[in-house]
Amino acid sequence: MRILLVEDDLDMSTALSRALSRRGFHVTLCLDGNTALRQMREGSNDAVVLDLAIPGLDGLHLLHRTRSQGILTPVLILTGRNSVGDRIAGLNAGADDYLSKPFDLGELEARLRALGRRQAAPVRRIECGALRLDLDSGAIFAADMPMALGPREACVLRALLAQPGHAVAKEALYRLAYPEQVPERQDFVEVLVHRLRRKVSGCGVEILTLRGLGYLLRRERGG
Template sequence: MRILLIEDDLDMSAAISRALSRRGFQITLCLDGHTALSKIREQRSDAIVLDLGIPGLDGLHVLHRTRTLNIHTPILVLTARGAVGDRISGLNAGADDYLGKPFDLGELEARLRALGRRGMQANEHIRCGRLRMDPDTGAFFGDDAPLDLGPREAGVLRALMDRPGQAVSKSALFNQAYPGDTQAQTEFVEVIVHRLRKKLQPHGVEIVTLRGLGYLLRAVR
């Protein structure tokens, strides 16, 4: 696993780096928040270990900015701030796990491997019958051929793919297709669904209308 370690305590970071490297991890070290954000943007990591008390941008700001950039790399917050309120702040800002100092290196390794497995599962393509979506790019494929979708069609289909076989309300689909648009009307969703049905039909997938509930996506047998 490739780990981005963001920790300004040189003794602590050296000890973690040595221990994890011996366990087969590849470690990249950052000592401050600004450098950390640059590394997060530039390189792909399997997990991030983030101390909250780093100089420059503090850990909570780095965490918030990372999630604002739509970067979903699993993040384990590692800090001496053990109060419940601090843990809640970190988790609410987008952390996936929290480990207080002092800690056992074996537990840190186990938590990182668990986050890595979770991240691998999250990056798997989402499928419904012969239709699949690449979560990294948002591209859709039917029978391994890319689908030509407009941005509003893609937004509606993405919402349906997130919950295959389950009802998604018309208002939820509208918010995906027309985010922040005060001029559009919810009836526009019906037009988008009509276009999508034609494009999905050759690939064994259909959109079903559920009166009073919305729409659902399902594979056709």
């Protein structure tokens, strides 16, 4: 497997690169987010090992940027941030896996090989109108073009697309989009849904408000 290792700690990246190389991986080192973005756009790697605290473009913003551009290379976050909130934020941003430091090298190898097997498998997707959600990557497309969505908009639309024709509670959408927000402000979800209605216009779908239940995504009638 060809691995892009994005880690700005030179001692850590050098040692990890050597260890993975001895286990049969081809590793390319990258020390900052902007360079990593260019590397990921080239699509020459089978997986990315990504630290969050990197210079230039930090790990979460790098994930948001690549996923919004339809770059589906599997990403494993490898970071010292180990709280539940950090893991949720990383996975919601589009990471495929999350491993906290310190870590066991054998576990990292196993997780990378699992990502490789998953990448080789057929893409699982959900479609509604011209919208498509790729379940493995979390990427959302409109008429086969990646949608320009903010991270919170993407969280809400993924949840609605995952269950087309079924109501999703406003509270559940709020928790997905704002995992660490206090105090609770569910009216924020209304703003996100308003934006999404504009962005999905022309895709043959509609987002309905079901009072007391939440929101529902479905094909437009006659679409």
